[in-house]
Amino acid sequence: MSDYIHAFRHDEDVRNICVIGAGYVGLPLAAVLASRGHSVTLAERDENIASLIREGESPIYEHGLEELLAVALSSERLHITESAAQAVINAEFVFLCVGTPESLDGSADISYITRAAAEIGPHLAEGAIVINKSTAPIGTIKLIERIIGRPDITVVCNPEFLREGTAVADSLNPDRIVVGADNQEAAARVVALFNNTTAPTVVTDTTTAELIKYASNAFLATKLTFINTMAGLCESVGADVVDLGLGLGYDSRIGFEFMRPGPGWGGSCLPKDTSALVTMGESFGCDLELIRAAISGNFAQMNRIVDKIRIAAGGDLRGRIIGILGLTFKANTNDRRNSPAIWITQRLAEDGATVHAYDPTVAKDADGIDDLLHLTLFDDPYSAVARSHVVALLTEWQEFRWLDFTRIHDDVATATIVDARNTLDPASLHRLGFSYSGVGR
Secondary structure (H helix, E strand, O other), X not given: OOHHHHHOOOOOOOOEEEEEOOOOOHHHHHHHHHHOOOEXXXXXXXXXXXXXXXXXXXXXXXOOHHHHHHHHHHOOOEEEEOOHHHHOOOOOEEEEOOOOOEOOOOOEOOHHHHHHHHHXXXXXXXXXXXXXXXXXOOOHHHHHHHHHOOXXXXXXXXXXXXOXXXXXXXXXXXXXXXXXXXXHHHHHHHHHOOOOOOOOEEEEOHHHHHHHHHHHHHHHHHHHHHHHHHHHHHHHHOOOHHHHHHXXXXXXOOOOOOOOOOOOOOOOOHHHHHHHXXXXXXXXXXXXXXXXXXXXXXXXXHHHHHHHHHHHOOOOOOOOEEEEEOOOOOOOOOOOOOOHHHHHHHHHHHOOOEEEEEEOOEOHHHOOOHHHOOOEEOOXXXXXXXXXXXXXXXXXXXXXXXXXXXXXHHHOOOOEEEEOOOOOOHHHHHHOOOEEEOOOO
């Protein structure tokens, strides 16, 4: 039983809360709010996902989430419905946690937000507070207010800062709580929902709150591009990026977070949010050149990994088998959206390679899924890399550290490894007879 279960309690100040959207933000939020003793109704329009959650199964891979769900459902603190209009009828607080995917022009598509606002507007309880947690551009709070069109309803911004893979832990112990509101009383009521944490709270206007989320992700993306750029320089001059990261990280102004090089950054947030921020800046006549450079540098990094694999394969990928370890954009999540691993494997296939792959969250029978059509899936890592000319580790799953590389050495066509996450021990692999290529080392 997870320590997360100990978070469950029954506050005297129980609130009726509605969460709209059971994705990577909404589902952990609903489970954690229920764990705090509140009565939570989760609205998810996808019937299959809603049914899965009713059975206590999580459609997303998050440590501790299914345990929280099981207790929340059995205690009847969490209820599931497909109707957002029905879910909000008695709710004092309504969290909007719907997707804001990237549009063709790079801006954030807020159609899911506007649709939800129009659907719930007539059914909201008098005096309810609508809290937008979906990442959305400046002016979205004002737009939601206009769509709802009710003077008794207050709309505030409460951006999320969850990390996929640790969303439950981050919800229970957030780094900070940001609330953007024009009504200070409403802001105080929203802050009170999180008064069981010791996190610092920033209460500001809605525009600033909306921008804080984008600025946070843009900074993290820029930091990742920086260390990946330094990794390239390390390779050119013969330096070690791991030691470089240590030398930088001990400076408290810089820190260690997001200072590990890799194949590039991806996921559901950084790519779309950096793109949306650049587009937002352009709409206000502001050229965010630094953010554009971070985006460009990220594509350059992914291309460098493709080049590493090509060189390791002898300079030509045609007719070569590349064994891939990891497909998600990072470990401890099943999210492949904008995954560097998917982008890299697609380029490898386009250049003539036969791509075999294993990821602990992807079943062999998932071959028909669009983002996996270019490769062949295997149920275990050893089968995926057998007969390969290059083994490429693209996601830092811990299980890859403890593979039997003696067995792998005997099964591969060429004992060559490209470690795009610097997860493996080069010295050990060299002793086994592997040719090893990391990032910046």
